[in-house]
Amino acid sequence: MIVRGKQSWPGSGVAGGFSLIEMLLVLVVIGVVAVLLNSEFTHSSRERALEGCRRNLQMMYLALSIYEKDNNGAFPFWQDARRPAQPLSLLVPKSTTTTEIFICPGSKGLPLPEGTSFAGGKISYAYYMGRASNDASEILVSDAQVDAAPKSRGQQIFSEDGQKPGNNHGKAGGNLLACGGDVTTSGPRAARDVRYPPSVRMLNPP
Secondary structure, rough: OOOOOOOOOOOOOOOOOOOOHHHHHHHHHHHHHHHHHHHHHHHHHHHHHHHHHHHHHHHHHHHHHHHHHHOOOOOOOOOOOOOHHHHHHOOOOOOEEEEEEEEOOOOOOOOOOOOOHHHHHHEEEEEOOOOOOOOOEEEEEEOOOOOOOOOOOOEEEOOOOOOOOOOOOOOOOEEEEEEOEEEEEEOOOOOOOOOOOOOEEOOOOO
16 A cells, blocks of 8 residues: 655645744744843953953052052153053063053953063053052052043943943943052943042053
């Protein structure tokens, strides 16, 4: 006996595979899952970069403390400096030989040569040149900011759209290192006042 299989024709009502609507639903579900996974991955990556940045600033503070103790309480100062790399390069090699701490892991900055001056190079961090070591609560170093102007609490300090300037961490904000060694994180809008007197120059990465 020969049994003939049933054929399924469009509109016949016999299931022979996925309908167009079912395929579209599957594609929508896959798309939603992909967006959620990508969002979670991006958030996790930014958190890791912020944590790595905090470690950089803590290591930088150790180098700044060594320099300050060797220079009668003065932090690095470079006459007529135009970029933060110039004064901060004075930390190398006596206060630190590690230069990777000057490149934020959230940025796309190029590595610096180890153990040698990088005065002509580019770093990821802004530096408040002219601070005194007794200004414990004042900001000394921070992630690159939107500009070099003083900021009041609530004003924009880091990128809000993930574009330059001030986007070391996309639109996730950035870290700030105080003269006393505390590292705090702020969103794109300043979580605190970040001001400085005329005797201090804020050098922001170009």
